[in-house]
Amino acid sequence: MELREIDLNLLVVFNELLRLRRVSAVAETLGTSQPAISNALNRLRKLLGDELFLRTSKGMVPTPFAENLAEPIGYALGAIHNTLNAQSVFEPATSARAFTIAMTDIGEIYFLPDLMKRLSEVAPGVTISTVRNHTVNLREEMESGRVDLAIGFMPDLKAGFFQRRLFRQRYVCLFRQGHPLAREGMTLKSFGSAEHVAIVAAGTGHSMVDEVIQRAGVPRQVRLHVPHFVAVGHILQTTDLIAVVPQAYAERTLKPFGLETAPCPVKIPDIVINVLWHARNNREPANQWLRQVVFEEFSR
Structure with missing residues (x-):
């Protein structure tokens, strides 16, 4: 043909x-x-x-x-x-470009405040929309150009995608200030006897947490299951429940909700947080600019 x-x-x-x-x-x-x-x-x-x-x-x-x-x-x-539709240059200061970024609710909590502050300084006309990576067919959306970037722990995006590491992070235990565990310390025994809130986070890499704890043979008392992280800070603030969460989420919730962290006594593998983009956008000036902003702001 x-x-x-x-x-x-x-x-x-x-x-x-x-x-x-x-x-x-x-x-x-x-x-x-x-x-x-x-x-x-x-x-x-x-x-x-x-x-x-x-x-x-x-x-x-x-x-x-x-x-x-x-x-x-x-x-x-x-x-x-x-x-x-290519442009030889992208002018952020005068652009009214609308970008779409795929991220989880943790990503919104961790990345968006600082990202929007930076954009207000260097690209006041640029707008951002976010989508959940598990509520759309992310591969198709990025292949078609409807999603510009993805940020987070997304091990399934491989063939046809570029990625750049922002940081590694570990999992920690999170609980309210004044919790008995803040005085006694977090051990395997106290971890198993505490009451937990478990975050399902369907469609994300965070689902491995429950699997790792279960494979380690560590019993725990899960009192509450929630589908995402948004309400976890509010819940922990007023109860004796504890949660196993990524450190990036913990960093954003300690001060607003009066919480504390402790190392998780169960060995959970660190996760790598990347910024990812499809090969079709690799040389597109606006996409190059946005991912460079993300890297400068959040890489460590």
């Missing part, structure tokens, strides 16, 4: 069907009719000799052949888009 045989618009339809999975949604996004999208899909099926998408109760599901095409087509379209 020669490239001259393929209409680039067909690949745009293919890419949007991968993302949205519904003909009606693609038609609305591209500003055309549903019959036009169906016609484009039929043309692409004939060209490639595959059904590409199958209708199911959950929408249009890609075939294995379509899934194999997803990454290279997404990358190629992104490269073409960036080339056609």
